[in-house]
Amino acid sequence: MHDMALDTAHSTEALLSVRGLTVTLESEGKTRAILEDISFDLKPREILSVIGESGSGKTVLARALVSWLSAPLRVTSGEVLFSGSDLIADKAYAKSLAGREIAYVGGNPAGALDPTMTVGAQLVEKLRAVRPDISAADAKEKAIRLLGAVKIPSAERRYHEYPFQYSGGMMQRVMIVDALISDPALLIADNITQPLDVTVAAQILKLMRELNADFSTAILFICSSLPVACDAGDEVMVLHAGRVVERQSSANLVAKPEHTYTRQLIEELPTLWADDRKGRDTPPNRDQQAIMSVRGVAKYYATRGKTGKALVQAVRNVEFDVFPGDNFGIVGESGCGKSSLLRLLTGLERPDAGSIFFEGENVGEASSKRLRALRRHFQLVLQDPYGSLPPQSAIGSILEEPLKIHGIGDRKERRERARAAMSEVGLNEALYDSLPTGLSAGQRQRLNVARAMILEPRLLIMDETLSALDQTEQGKLLDLFERLQAQHGFTYIFISHDLTMVRRVCSRIAVMYLGETVEVAPNERLFFDPGHPYSRALLSAAPTLEERRYRPEDCLLEGEPPSPIDLPPGCAFASRCPHVFERCHKENPALTSRGNHALAACFLDSNTGAKDSIHD
Template sequence: MGTEPLLTVENLSICLGTGDGARALLSNITFAVKPKSVLGIIGESGSGKTLLSRALVNWVRAPLQVTAGKVIYQGLDLLALPETQMARLRGREIAYIGANPTTALDPTVPVGHQIEEKLRTIEPGLSGQEARKRVIAMLDAVRIPSARSRFDEYPFQFSGGMMQRAMIVDALISNPKLLVADNITQPLDVTVAAQILRLLRDLQRDFGTSIVFVSSSFGTIVDIADEVVVLDKGKIVEAQDTGRIQKSPDHPYTRELLAKVPRLWHGVSGVPQVHVEPVVLSVRDVAKTYEVKDRASLFKKNRVQAVRGVSFEVRRGESLGLIGESGCGKSTLSRLLSSLEPPDRGAIEVNGVDVATLHGDALLSMRRRFQLLLQDPYNSIPSHVSIGTTIAEPLRIHRLASGNGLRERVCAVMQEVGLSPDLYDALPVGLSAGQRQRVNIARAMVLEPSVLILDETLSALDQVEQAKLLDLFDNLQRKHGITYLYISHDLAMVRRACARIAVMYLGKIVEIGDNETIFDEPAHPYTRTLLSSVSTVEAKPFLPKDYLLEGEPPDPIHIPEGCSFRSRCPFVIETCRSVEPPLSTRAGTSAAACHLGLERLPMPSVMTPGRPGSDLKQMDSL
């Protein structure tokens, strides 16, 4: 590895605004990126991570302004370059990947065609056939299944994980020397995130690319980075190699960040217990299939089996977690449960009443008790409507309050969820993601619901904001006896919040049980795969080398015969190929759909850290 840095940042400072009213966002930032290495940048929301990542590729625009410093790349100060010269570097030698891949490409042009166009712009001498071959080879290299046919598919036909991999191809197709990756794994489920991290490491090794990897997850940084820079309030408070920062962090803020990383196995306390209250939500054999046009035929339609015979119960005041990869049917199930769509078969009962039998006022009344909170804290709130009016809207729809009584009720619930009533007449512009989610929570709580479905509600937030909102949910549950259904890919959050957990794969529940059983003695290989994929600073009983999956789940149009997990299972036996395993009870309320059974699965590995330099005892003493 060379000794001369590929990129050097010298005393970089960036402000918002000008003159006396200017506010410093980054102050005196200095660090270096070594050739063929991965530098991790970690910090909480608002620490300046994304602004710094954009400054590295000279994407700082008014009202932001660079007030001091340089970003030196191979002798050139990027911040002083004319935009025309910078544009020639950006996308060729310097690549950038953001956290939201779904909006990065033109939705009207096939994914492969867009990447091919970029490649031919960079290398005008390439023929269309040569460019297409190179792009398909790269799509295949990032393990996009059926890369040749995916080349002609549009962005909306790609899952979130495949889109993020496509953006990696888009960034690396020019073989850049530097890649800036800004929080690219936060919105992804754990298996895809683990694949992306391993993929970046492989590509960094194979192509010699230096990577600046920005994240709010310390576990993710530990998994990929050689060195770590810690940001707090726009300033670097610590910078050292990954192994040492785990063993002996110098700064109190770094120690605080490490202490806030949720534990999944070692030193876990306060695991929620299973309730014995009456059943509030009963789901029995629910299924949903969609018909979609077959692109290869003019008249033929395909049947997408999104949910395939799901059954479970949730009791009053309980929290049930529903976990699984993107595309497993979690969000479809949430739409069925909240009566946004009817199931094809099965029953969904709330307090003993089948919601399919409800119409008109009866259905409206049920929806008052059954609220859905979604993932996006920005697009779910109208930007042109005041916060108080947004929260009050459900009261008007259900004709529950008006006038001064309405305002008093809204202000009371705002205070309860941690929002100042002074924000009643303010627009949501300027609110943080956590504050916006509190607006969503208040909008649901104003109706005094008995059941809340949280569909990836906290996935856009960092660990600190998540912890605050989980404490809020706990308080609301104790006070009002609310039942929660957490739909999430964040296993650490589910470990902290849920008494019972159901694991979905390809439209079915393959395992369900209490919190401790699922995390300590899972009986299904897929559950173990999810646990092996978690980025964490602690030791894992299920190691990625034994369980980590490649590629995507099978197509829900063509579900394989027998066990639907058999094509990806490391322990498949002959019976799995022809017989679908039933969801069989293990002990108590736990059940798993696996022919092997717990006694025939390999024992958990000795709990050793997944990355050299980790020190579990040292970490737990922080």
């Protein structure tokens, strides 16, 4: 009786109470449970993290709580009580709360905003719809303040821009602002930090905690990263195969996990500073010709500034070499120029200055016909496992298309090579004639890898290839990359904001800030002895369960980066650097040698001024 009384009291205090929630999927005459007997409470000012692998039911849970489920999914039992009223039974009441008292934000911002309206106009429209008493001027002021709070550079100017002018990371931050702008009582955040770089993700978690404290907002924080879940939540609830298998405080969950699945998640976590490199820092053979060389590359985009047309300096004077067998990582915040550089490396755009050489041939000067031939030897694997595959084409056709484009093999040979590629990446050959719509995110990325590998390229360029996947799937794909590289001997460039993945797979790493390369170093050197304050800031923000080598309070960035339209004199990082001094505001430091093939662009380094170059 005493326990029951305690439960009742706890339920009365809760803003959200979920009791016995079961969601089923009906397919081909069969019914199976996606969520089974889910029960938990969430109080005002409480942040509850939900963690689980892909397919565990996390997103179905989020959508069930806001009454967004549709056939073939349906709630078959249970209650979702918000302030005592059942949202499952009262659909009209649930609809009236959406966007006002209950806000939802997901991890895929594509298509969520109207492309014909400016970002600011849409935020003001949303706020005034739920708060008719607020003036247009006050709504605009709040929207700009929140855009600045989530680190949108030049928030007042970008308020007037359209969604297509935002990067993917900035779009995600806009969707977070859209959810927070009405000061909701309950925020359901579904994988909101997964597409973001580590410093912005850290700022988002900080903003979320401030909202939680200032407005007593209850937050259900759903994610695929156990370290992020522990950083974000007061408690962590573990979902496995549609059931809650464990709920503990963050500290207790890590120190004393109770369930086998939780222990498995902890054991599978890649590390940042543990000594498990297994010789990955073996320097490349510099006696060989570089497979790709980047020399003084710059790219500018025209835009409208305060006084008319202006240029966005997206990429500035980038230089590095990638040697055969090298696993070369490129990291940096959203907006640092990674995506623009990717388009240049793959020949999708041509640089405005500098040169990019693939096996000695200038990619930027190649004709369209020659560039198509070159692309057989360097292939791109994109981030989005859903948008990068044609949904109406069968899997076999998707794999055979590159062979057709390059005139390789007859029909029988192409079919054999496609089936072999499927087998090699772990896809069942029985899926050959199926559409990709039935594949999971992990299976789709395996298909993308197979499509790139079928041409037997010498260089793979991977753009955030694993960022949309959960921790378990990421580990499986990284194992696949290592096996394929051992079998085929290809080289790859790995563009990512996830430092744990970069730590595991890359031999050398370039750090980009505001279009420039500010550090290039072997893996071990970058993580244990970074030469640039920005690199230390990235490492201090990386989610991990390890004891940190760099404290966030010493390294995390405040303020916003300068506008790439109007760069100040001197070092572009000076406005955010905790160690800035007078010289930094006058001169822009060049990449200089720190010894042992490590370079940094910082006046703090004792070796700055050395004669060595990027090509040492």
